[in-house]
Amino acid sequence: MTVDRDVVALDDPVGESLGGHHAHLARRLGRAATYLPGVATFSSVSPDADSAAWADLARLLGRGEFADMFSCPAIPPSDWEAVFVLEGRQMIWPGNSRLDHSRAEPDSGVVELGAGSVAEMLDLVERTRPGPFWPRTIELGTYLGIRENGTLVAMAGERLRPPGWTEISAVSTAPEARGQGHAARLVSALVARIVSRNERPFLHVSEANTGAIALYERLGFETRKQVTFRGFRTP
Incomplete structure (x- = not known):
């Protein structure tokens, strides 16, 4: 820790x-x-x-x-x-650490997603369930994607922005495009962008998602603490 x-x-x-x-x-x-x-x-x-x-x-x-x-x-x-x-x-990027390009995936094929891609992004989220994503979520930060034959098959982006930090979120890959390193490529590209503006990346992941945890650890993230996510409905 x-x-x-x-x-x-x-x-x-x-x-x-x-x-x-x-x-x-x-x-x-x-x-x-x-x-x-x-x-x-x-x-x-x-x-x-x-x-x-x-x-x-x-x-x-x-x-x-x-x-x-x-x-x-x-x-x-x-x-x-x-x-x-x-x-x-909650996992964080180590302090004073630059992206280790020997471990990072190449960012070839990674494109920035804009307002015109929201419908595709919502469809991908519906199929992959990475977590909450709404029609205006793209306004929280930069979102990147990978297309195959013109179809959006993977994406990830920036969400929460506490001082000095940027959260990487919505990491998702369509079932038919898994196993090709898309998630690693997108997370690496986001890490590079965040670090370049002198901020540090962090993220949150379900404890049950052991595959994602292993990927983030391989890319250089470290666990800071266990957290419990909760939702309620008002009276």
Whole structure:
């Protein structure tokens, strides 16, 4: 486990993103915040949130609405309905580490995806289920893809942006295109971009996804901590 003094922002990556780099994509009420509709469902309260903070979030979202609390350890009041619990881990790029091109995959065939590719991206996400991805999620950062015969078969992109960090997310490959190193190529390309602007990459992965964990470790990522992802529905 890496000990790093520069990772405090990663303890609340959603809140740090909404209060900083993604402030233009945020909605706020009192001590609660969430993303604009269609961008992301992630919401934020402080880890020591009291009943007033949860009431702020309930008013912000509306009745019976979904609150994806990501890795926030705070638990809402008992009248909030639990929707899911998922064990995972947070992995980070080592401090002061440049991309090791001897381990990185070549970025040949990697293209940047824009607004015109959203329909294809949503279709790929529907087929591969890498995690939440919505019509405006592409506004969170840069997304890269790989095409075969003109068809989008793999993609990955940037999501949360706490100070000094960029999260790599939505790593997905169509079933018929797996085993060709597309995920490694895309993650390597994103790492290179993030490191080049003097930020550090990080990511989150389900604990059950052992194949992805092995890939990220091979590319140079290290586990920082185990996390629990939780979602709730407001009263």
